[in-house]
Amino acid sequence: MTSFFFRLLFCFAMSYVAWKIGAILDEKYAPIGLLITSPLWGHLFARDLLAILPAIKYWAEYAALNKWQGKYYVFDGYHLRFYLVDDVVWVPLKDVSELIQPGVAERELRLLGAGYATIPEHTMPGVTESGLLKLLTARTEHRRADPQMIRLKLWLVSSALPNVKRLPVSRANAR
Helix, strand or coil, rough: HHHHHHHHHHHHHHHHHHHHHHHHHCCCCCCCCHHHHHHHHHHHHHHHHHHHHHHHHHHHHHHHHHHHHHEEEEEEEEEEEEEEEEEEEEEHHHHHHHHCCCCCCHHHHHHHHEEEEECCCCCCCEEHHHHHHHHHHHHCCCCCHHHHHHHHHHHHHHHHHHHHHHCCCCCCCCC
């Protein structure tokens, strides 16, 4: 750590001297002193700059992806977010409406009762896991059921919902 400060002090001193020498010649030549000392800066701090680049990359990925980690799933190109609040899995209604075709009707939402409400700790409306499964059951129990809805129901029951519930330290569970 002390070698870093000595290198920094040395580079500042050399840059200051180069600036002053350029200023003695003519005031407009003073910034050329910084240009002359830039290879010195690069040589003495190259290892430090290369060591910090992976940390910057990690921080950028963390900042961009952390809020989605563990609660963001994709089914057939449609995005689904899951929120686990008090051991109840919630899915935003916007995500469900984009995935289920034809769209979810108001009548269906009224039939869900407590399965449809504003997601706790959030401002968006959503459906619970049981409400979503009721919607999908109503759409897949007849003979002319859409194969995509059947696949969605199987995917939710076998993969997505158990994954959200079994990972207590996932981002879906973090508050």
